[in-house]
Amino acid sequence: MLKKLTCGDQQLDLEKPQIMGILNVTPDSFSDGGKFTQLDAAMYQVEQMIIDGAKIIDIGGESTRPGASDVSEEDEISRVIPILKAIKQRFGVIVSIDTSKANVMAEAITNGAGLINDVRALQNDGCLTVLAQCDLPVCIMHMQGLPRTMQVSPYYQNLIDDIKAFFQKRIEDCEQAGIEKQRIILDPGFGFGKSLEQNYQLLAQFSDFNSFDMPLLAGLSRKSMIGNLLNRDVDKRLAGSLTTAVLAAQQGAKIIRVHDVKETMDALKIINAVAEYA
Ligand code: 9MG
Numbered sequence: 001m002l003k004k005l006t007c008g009d010q011q012l013d014l015e016k017p018q019i020m021g022i023l024n025v026t027p028d029s030f031s032d033g034g035k036f037t038q039l040d041a042a043m044y045q046v047e048q049m050i051i052d053g054a055k056i057i058d059i060g061g062e063s064t065r066p067g068a069s070d071v072s073e074e075d076e077i078s079r080v081i082p083i084l085k086a087i088k089q090r091f092g093v094i095v096s097i098d099t100s101k102a103n104v105m106a107e108a109i110t111n112g113a114g115l116i117n118d119v120r121a122l123q124n125d126g127c128l129t130v131l132a133q134c135d136l137p138v139c140i141m142h143m144q145g146l147p148r149t150m151q152v153s154p155y156y157q158n159l160i161d162d163i164k165a166f167f168q169k170r171i172e173d174c175e176q177a178g179i180e181k182q183r184i185i186l187d188p189g190f191g192f193g194k195s196l197e198q199n200y201q202l203l204a205q206f207s208d209f210n211s212f213d214m215p216l217l218a219g220l221s222r223k224s225m226i227g228n229l230l231n232r233d234v235d236k237r238l239a240g241s242l243t244t245a246v247l248a249a250q251q252g253a254k255i256i257r258v259h260d261v262k263e264t265m266d267a268l269k270i271i272n273a274v275a276e277y278a
Pocket of ligand 1: 064
């Protein structure tokens with residue numbers, strides 16, 4: 001397993017789990033409701049996440065929550081690129097761009113992104129080519145269906161085997177296109193075309209994906225699988241989010257994508273302290 005990931009001008013230490021802080025810049029983002037569409041407010045939130053321990057800031061200009069509507073390429077670029085540039089000017093942090101559009105990826109790469117996070121696993125037109133032409137890492141996520149309909153009766157023959165088969169095929173496609181395996185991060189996609197039970201089975205068996213010997217990313221923060229189990233609104237899911245983050249980290253997740261950076265950092269510090277004696 002890689003010990004470090006080169007993300008443009010920054011290195012990410014993979015010896016212990018790292019935090020990816022979420023910065024949504026969509027007017028309809030599911031848990032911060034578009035509060036941070038203004039540049040100043042976004043920059044304030046970024047600074048706070050860095051102080052709290054985030055090593056990656058993940059900027060998303062298209063909501064991927066169930067039922068979300070599509071965003072044009074122009075809108076997405078105008079939402080994410082000014083913030084990306086401002087962060088790179090002020091902070092030495094890895095900026096990840098959460099997008100599935102080839103032209104947004106290309107703009108992001110030109111403007112200093114250190115990582116591409118694609119919930120559609122580079123399956124859209126032109127994405128493999130754009131990533132092949134750079135040397136940045138890319139997170140490929142598993143999703144069954146598309147955000148608009150993905151929660152309507154998701155079905156798997158065997159949840160873990162089906163996701164593994166998807167990863168295997170995507171890794172092969174990436175390698176064939178010129179994207180080296182060492183640049184790929186895998187994410188089984190909690191909440192993306194999975195029922196409540198399937199999401200908890202996925203969390204229980206998260207460690208199975210270590211068989212790829214590639215960095216794993218887990219995104220569970222404030223998701224419906226927590227709200228629906230606990231019957232909690234989105235602003236009352238901290239305890240659930242921390243528990244899921246700990247379970248994923250203990251099973252080998254190297255990047256944890258979260259809203260609540262400070263609290264997750266505390267939890268990871270406890271895990272790291274215990275790991276010293278394990
Ligand atoms: C953008 N986005 C929302 N949820 C996510 C998750 O679970 N993983 C990744 N990689 N991206 C996500």
